[in-house]
Amino acid sequence: MLEINSLSVAYGHRLALDNVSFSVREGEVVALIGPNGAGKSTLIRAASGALPARSGSVHVEGVNLRHLSVVERARRLAVVPQARNLPPAFTVYETVLLGRTPYLGWMGQASDLDRECAWRALERTQLTALAERRVGELSGGEQQRVLMARALAQETPILLLDEPTTHLDLQHQAEVLNLARSLASHHHKAVLMALHDLNLAGLYADRVVMLVNGRTQVVGAPHEVLTEQNLTAAYRVPVHVVTHPEYGSPLVLPDGREGRQP
Amino acid sequence: MSSIKRAYFINIGVLLAALTFSVAAGPVFIPPATALRILIDGLPGIALPVNWPETFSAILFKVRLPHAALVALTGAALGGSGAAYQGIFRNPLADPYLIGVASGAGLGAVLAMAAGWPSSLLGMYAIPAAAFLGATATVLLVYWLAKVGNSLPTTTLILAGVAVSSFATSLTSLLMLRSAEELHRALGWLLGGSILGGWEPVLAVLPYIGVGLAALVVSGHVLNVLQFGEEQAEQLGLPAERVKALLILAASLTAAAAVAFSGIIGFVGLIAPHIARLLWGHDYRRLLPLSILGGCSTLLLVDLLARLLLAPQALPLGIVTALAGAPFFLWVLRRAKNQVYW
Numbered sequence: 001m002l003e004i005n006s007l008s009v010a011y012g013h014r015l016a017l018d019n020v021s022f023s024v025r026e027g028e029v030v031a032l033i034g035p036n037g038a039g040k041s042t043l044i045r046a047a048s049g050a051l052p053a054r055s056g057s058v059h060v061e062g063v064n065l066r067h068l069s070v071v072e073r074a075r076r077l078a079v080v081p082q083a084r085n086l087p088p089a090f091t092v093y094e095t096v097l098l099g100r101t102p103y104l105g106w107m108g109q110a111s112d113l114d115r116e117c118a119w120r121a122l123e124r125t126q127l128t129a130l131a132e133r134r135v136g137e138l139s140g141g142e143q144q145r146v147l148m149a150r151a152l153a154q155e156t157p158i159l160l161l162d163e164p165t166t167h168l169d170l171q172h173q174a175e176v177l178n179l180a181r182s183l184a185s186h187h188h189k190a191v192l193m194a195l196h197d198l199n200l201a202g203l204y205a206d207r208v209v210m211l212v213n214g215r216t217q218v219v220g221a222p223h224e225v226l227t228e229q230n231l232t233a234a235y236r237v238p239v240h241v242v243t244h245p246e247y248g249s250p251l252v253l254p255d256g257r258e259g260r261q262p
Numbered sequence: 263m264s265s266i267k268r269a270y271f272i273n274i275g276v277l278l279a280a281l282t283f284s285v286a287a288g289p290v291f292i293p294p295a296t297a298l299r300i301l302i303d304g305l306p307g308i309a310l311p312v313n314w315p316e317t318f319s320a321i322l323f324k325v326r327l328p329h330a331a332l333v334a335l336t337g338a339a340l341g342g343s344g345a346a347y348q349g350i351f352r353n354p355l356a357d358p359y360l361i362g363v364a365s366g367a368g369l370g371a372v373l374a375m376a377a378g379w380p381s382s383l384l385g386m387y388a389i390p391a392a393a394f395l396g397a398t399a400t401v402l403l404v405y406w407l408a409k410v411g412n413s414l415p416t417t418t419l420i421l422a423g424v425a426v427s428s429f430a431t432s433l434t435s436l437l438m439l440r441s442a443e444e445l446h447r448a449l450g451w452l453l454g455g456s457i458l459g460g461w462e463p464v465l466a467v468l469p470y471i472g473v474g475l476a477a478l479v480v481s482g483h484v485l486n487v488l489q490f491g492e493e494q495a496e497q498l499g500l501p502a503e504r505v506k507a508l509l510i511l512a513a514s515l516t517a518a519a520a521v522a523f524s525g526i527i528g529f530v531g532l533i534a535p536h537i538a539r540l541l542w543g544h545d546y547r548r549l550l551p552l553s554i555l556g557g558c559s560t561l562l563l564v565d566l567l568a569r570l571l572l573a574p575q576a577l578p579l580g581i582v583t584a585l586a587g588a589p590f591f592l593w594v595l596r597r598a599k600n601q602v603y604w
Contacts, residue, residue, distance in 0.1 A: 050493045074499030081497075087489035089544035094486075101487055102499030108483025108547070154498070 088136020099153030341557015344531020370396020529587020
């Protein structure tokens with residue numbers, strides 16, 4: 001559903017993504033991992049069309065992103081950016097309703113259907129109680145969920161999430177990722193998310209893409225990618241990988257010996 | 263009554279009151295009730311028993327009404343374009359005066375005058391066009407100078423506005439010195455005097471301001487989406503660059519037309535939207551029409567003050583708005599520093 005083909009992106013002369021290729025299929029959650037500065041956010045932005053490709057292409061449902069208008073893109077692909085500098089004065093409901101923009105005219109006249117859709121998105125993200133609160137009064141985690149709800153209101157087959165769990169506590173991390181999981185499993189969406197937390201990636205993703213210095217180091221199932229060898233090479237720190245007692249997914253533990261040594 | 267209906271109700275009420283006072287006050291006082299009777303009598307097909315001096319109706323139709331109309335249109339243009347610039351630049355301190363648009367429009371208009379277009383009726387329509395070119399060039403220059411990465415910080419916006427504005431004003435002064443003949447007219451006009459009388463300037467300015475404001479009023483939703491920044495706006499399906507260019511053109515057309523006929527009047531574009539925002543929120547679909555109505559009322563009241571304060575001498579409007587507006591601007595600046603949202 002989402003195909004990244006030999007994609008390269010540059011900031012000035014610096015190559016931020018170098019010949020990256022992988023795809024996200026319908027009903028699949030793909031996690032994007034890698035050390036800071038590896039190009040995770042750049043990839044999310046390039047996949048959404050916000051950054052131009054130097055070479056290579058992004059295909060959405062078989063169509064090259066470059067051949068789609070801005071509106072057509074927004075109907076196929078919704079982005080949950082990191083919650084920073086949101087307009088503080090809009091209410092949660094108003095913000096989520098703006099997710100319907102790709103279906104509205106210039107004047108933005110929302111129909112009952114649009115309002116219903118926005119409200120459903122609030123329900124799914126447990127935000128109904130906050131609907132009339134101003135976004136500026138909310139915590140970072142709540143703002144992150146507002147952006148998630150806005151993306152849901154966009155009703156797109158593809159969801160791109162840029163570190164959706166950064167500001168969230170344990171409970172809301174689980175909620176957001178369970179939601180992403182169920183959107184893929186039950187609503188056949190294709191979900192691509194950049195994740196910092198390797199254990200969450202191992203637990204929720206069908207496949208993991210590991211980026212290092214803008215290149216795809218490894219692509220595969222969590223247990224294939226999240227190995228001691230791969231991680232130690234990528235993050236330049238010794239780690240241990242054990243198995244989740246219940247799900248069998250890989251759990252990554254940092255090696256704490258160095259600091260304890262006399 | 264919903265809060266929105268109440269907002270419109272209050273604004274229209276204030277506007278009507280301001281209009282009434284504006285046509286009543288002057289060297290010859292016309293009681294508001296009489297003025298209203300004369301107006302109704304003036305409507306086609308209605309004749310009321312005449313119990314007022316003939317001169318009253320002449321003063322009303324030939325002097326007071328066109329004056330009030332020009333002032334109201336100017337105020338509407340300043341309030342509307344101010345709100346729009348604030349939305350486009352995502353900065354609460356954007357105002358056609360502070361970001362140099364007014365000076366740029368003034369320079370354009372004076373250039374046109376120096377080239378010898380004035381006096382004819384064609385000239386009256388051509389000056390706003392020249393002002394529009396000047397305004398658009400200035401706003402693009404200021405935007406380009408003030409932009410830091412993807413944002414437009416208040417400091418750089420105001421600094422760039424001040425610099426470009428001073429430059430344009432100096433050029434204007436230089437031009438006026440060179441063409442002594444036009445000096446007096448242009449100077450009085452630049453100070454914002456609404457000195458042009460009669461219906462002609464009202465009719466000349468109406469199409470520009472009408473088109474500009476209409477384009478802005480229907481763009482409230484688009485401005486709301488733009489508040490999330492260009493990248494998110496595009497991800498929500500809005501071609502941000504093109505939309506912003508369109509809105510800048512509409513706002514500049516409106517502001518330039520106001521400058522072309524009423525001179526450089528500062529701070530109304532800051533005050534009216536700010537009060538509307540404080541009282542009725544930040545949704546641009548409401549904020550734009552409310553700022554336009556508020557701008558009308560504000561400038562009508564300022565004009566009233568300007569005519570009454572040192573009567574029979576009328577003060578230039580620009581001086582009165584600056585006297586009241588500069589302290590207001592400082593207050594907003596301090597508030598913007600202390601508060602999370604504006």
